[in-house]
Amino acid sequence: MNYKLVETFVELSKTLNLTKTAENLYLTQSAVSYRLKALEEDLGVILIEREKGFKKIKLTSKGEEFKNIAMDFESINKSLLDFKTSVFVKEISIALVDSINNYFLKDVYKYFFKDESIKLILKTEHTNEIYNQISNRTVDIGFVPRDIKKQNVVTEEIVNEEMIMATRSSKFNGVNHIDANDLDVKKLIFLYWGDSYINWHIENFGDIESFRIQVDSSLLSFELMDKESWMVIPVSVAENLKQKFPDINLVPFDKNPPQRTIYMISHTNPLYSNEGTVKEFKESIHSHINDLQVSRFIKTKK
Numbered sequence: 001m002n003y004k005l006v007e008t009f010v011e012l013s014k015t016l017n018l019t020k021t022a023e024n025l026y027l028t029q030s031a032v033s034y035r036l037k038a039l040e041e042d043l044g045v046i047l048i049e050r051e052k053g054f055k056k057i058k059l060t061s062k063g064e065e066f067k068n069i070a071m072d073f074e075s076i077n078k079s080l081l082d083f084k085t086s087v088f089v090k091e092i093s094i095a096l097v098d099s100i101n102n103y104f105l106k107d108v109y110k111y112f113f114k115d116e117s118i119k120l121i122l123k124t125e126h127t128n129e130i131y132n133q134i135s136n137r138t139v140d141i142g143f144v145p146r147d148i149k150k151q152n153v154v155t156e157e158i159v160n161e162e163m164i165m166a167t168r169s170s171k172f173n174g175v176n177h178i179d180a181n182d183l184d185v186k187k188l189i190f191l192y193w194g195d196s197y198i199n200w201h202i203e204n205f206g207d208i209e210s211f212r213i214q215v216d217s218s219l220l221s222f223e224l225m226d227k228e229s230w231m232v233i234p235v236s237v238a239e240n241l242k243q244k245f246p247d248i249n250l251v252p253f254d255k256n257p258p259q260r261t262i263y264m265i266s267h268t269n270p271l272y273s274n275e276g277t278v279k280e281f282k283e284s285i286h287s288h289i290n291d292l293q294v295s296r297f298i299k300t301k302k
Helices: 003-015 018-024 029-043 061-085 106-113 127-135 195-205 218-224 235-244 272-291
Strands: 090-096 118-124 141-144 153-167 230-234 249-251 259-267 298-300
Touching: 003 018, 003 029, 003 061, 018 029, 090 127, 090 272, 106 118, 106 272, 127 141, 127 153, 127 259, 141 272, 153 235, 153 272, 195 259, 218 230, 218 235, 230 235, 259 272
Parallel strands: 090 118, 090 141
Antiparallel strands: 141 259, 153 230, 153 249, 153 259, 153 298
C-alpha cells in the first residue's frame, strides 16, 4: 500500500478539511482529492462523504474504521524510517569501586562519550558485588582493588600505582619525602585502597583500627582535611585533586611506599552482542594507562 495515500487520509481525518489538509501537506487540493480517490479504489470502499461546494468533509463508517488502521500504519512506517536512519548503539556496562571510579578513568569515559554509537553505563558497587555481577554477566567489565578467584571471571592486574601522603599541615611545605614512622596515625583520614595498601598500613602502624576517621570518597576526604590531618592517596588522584585544592602538600614516602593495585575483570565468555565493544574498551584502558603523565609512579601490567 502506498504510504503517501495513507498519510493523506490520516491528515484529512484530523482536519476534516480539504484546504487545511492540502496546506499541511504542501499539496494542491486536487492532489489531495486524487490521493483519496486512489486510496478508496485500492481498498474498495468509500472513506469520505463529499458534498459539492463544501471544503469540509465527513468520514463514512468505513472511513472511521480505517482511521485507526491508517494511524497504526503511519506509526509503524515512521518507526521503520527511524530504525533505518538511526545509528546502531552498542551498550557497555562498567562496575567500579568508588576509589577507582573517581579520576583514574575519567579520560577513558570522555573518549567513549564522544562516540555516539556507544552507550556507556557506569555503576559504583562494592568489590564482592562487582565480582558477582561479572560472573552473572549483568555487567561487562569491572575494576576492583582485590583479586578474588571466582568461576567464569578473568582477572587482569593492570596497574600498580605508588601512593603518597597528602596533608594541609604547613610543616611539610617544601618537604621532599616522609618516613611513615614520623606520622601520627591518629590524625589519619583512612580510605580503603585495596589489600596491598592494607598490608603496608599494618606493617607501619600495627592496628588497622587506629585511624582518626574513615571515608569512602577521596573528594570528601579532602573536604574534611584540616591543618593536622593527613591521608594516603594514589598519585593519579593526588594530581587531580591538587588542581582543586592548591593548599595541599603532596609528599612521597622515602622507602617502601604503599601501592594501589587495580584489577580489570570480565567474564570468560562475554555476551556475543558486546564482545567487540568490550575488546575495544579494554584496548582503550591499556592505551590510557600507557599515556598517563605519572610514569614515575605508575607501573603498567601488560
